Amino acid sequence: MKLSECVELLKARVLVRVSDMNIDIKVACGADLMSDVMAFACSSNEMMLTGLVNPQTIRTAEMMDVKVVVFVRGKCPDDSILKLAAEKEICVLTTAMPMFTACGVLYGAGVLGKGE
Amino acid sequence: MRMAVQTVKLSFQIRGSDFVNAGEASSNTKKALSRIGLNPSVVKRAAIAMYEAELNAMIHAGGGQADVEIFPDHVVIQIADRGPGIPDVDLAMQAGWSTAPDIAREMGFGAGMGLPNIKKHADDMRIETIVGQGTTITIHILFA
Numbered sequence: 001m002k003l004s005e006c007v008e009l010l011k012a013r014v015l016v017r018v019s020d021m022n023i024d025i026k027v028a029c030g031a032d033l034m035s036d037v038m039a040f041a042c043s044s045n046e047m048m049l050t051g052l053v054n055p056q057t058i059r060t061a062e063m064m065d066v067k068v069v070v071f072v073r074g075k076c077p078d079d080s081i082l083k084l085a086a087e088k089e090i091c092v093l094t095t096a097m098p099m100f101t102a103c104g105v106l107y108g109a110g111v112l113g114k115g116e
Numbered sequence: 117m118r119m120a121v122q123t124v125k126l127s128f129q130i131r132g133s134d135f136v137n138a139g140e141a142s143s144n145t146k147k148a149l150s151r152i153g154l155n156p157s158v159v160k161r162a163a164i165a166m167y168e169a170e171l172n173a174m175i176h177a178g179g180g181q182a183d184v185e186i187f188p189d190h191v192v193i194q195i196a197d198r199g200p201g202i203p204d205v206d207l208a209m210q211a212g213w214s215t216a217p218d219i220a221r222e223m224g225f226g227a228g229m230g231l232p233n234i235k236k237h238a239d240d241m242r243i244e245t246i247v248g249q250g251t252t253i254t255i256h257i258l259f260a
């Protein structure tokens with residue numbers, strides 16, 4: 001699914017825009033534990049949903065080649081985190097939906113989980 | 117005549133308990149490896165292994181130093197610290213074993229998956245550690 005369609009489905013606000021807002025989101029993961037995200041590498045994982053707000057969420061995304069970070073439950077990272085994401089060309093969204101709902105909405109629309 | 121082998125050397129300081137900047141060494145190394153046009157899956161293996169080791173030096177050892185040497189067909193990543201050392205390496209290598217402080221958990225780490233994850237992604241991994249003196253972890257990643 002296109003990133004722009006994910007934004008609509010999640011009723012998300014785009015906090016950091018990337019040059020291509022139509023990248024294909026095939027696989028997503030949802031986690032507050034970055035250790036878990038790191039421990040499960042797979043060939044494609046374009047999006048990460050998380051309730052954890054700190055710079056290491058962006059760095060974990062960078063190492064894992066995740067292109068979009070979605071903060072759930074209306075969490076809004078501070079400017080330093082957004083700046084870091086912009087430097088690394090990582091798109092940042094925020095949605096009011098809780099983790100379960102946000103993941104469910106995307107999954108129901110055809111985005112897969114890791115390893116599927 | 118023997119050809120001199122071109123290598124690229126990178127060096128970084130890792131500051132202790134710095135949850136803001138930790139990852140910069142791995143980020144810069146990832147960029148350097150991407151720039152030479154390696155397969156993205158190889159770059160990702162190196163980035164994951166180095167980031168886990170960098171985090172360990174930052175969280176468990178009060179910081180340290182990262183030295184990266186990029187050869188034509190492989191990269192050697194060495195992270196050295198003068199922290200407390202690891203008393204039982206076999207135990208530390210077990211998935212789930214962790215002595216991480218609460219702050220590390222609040223930051224989303226400390227699940228005891230780091231060392232096993234480095235082993236999984238590295239072609240070779242060596243831990244030299246002396247209790248009370250420090251730890252050096254050496255990671256080899258082959259490009260093909």
Ligand SMILES: Nc1ncnc2c1ncn2[C@@H]1O[C@H](COP(=O)(O)OP(=O)(O)O)[C@@H](O)[C@H]1O
Nearest residue numbers: 172176177208214215216226227228229230231
């Ligand atoms: N550089 C280090 N210095 C001292 N102890 C370390 C170091 N790296 C790892 N350890 C020890 O090994 C344990 C397991 O490490 P790891 O698998 O990365 O899990 P975690 O970092 O989540 O605790 C750590 O909790 C710590 O006790």
Ligand SMILES: [Mg+2]
Nearest residue numbers: 168172230231
């Ligand atoms: Mg660790």
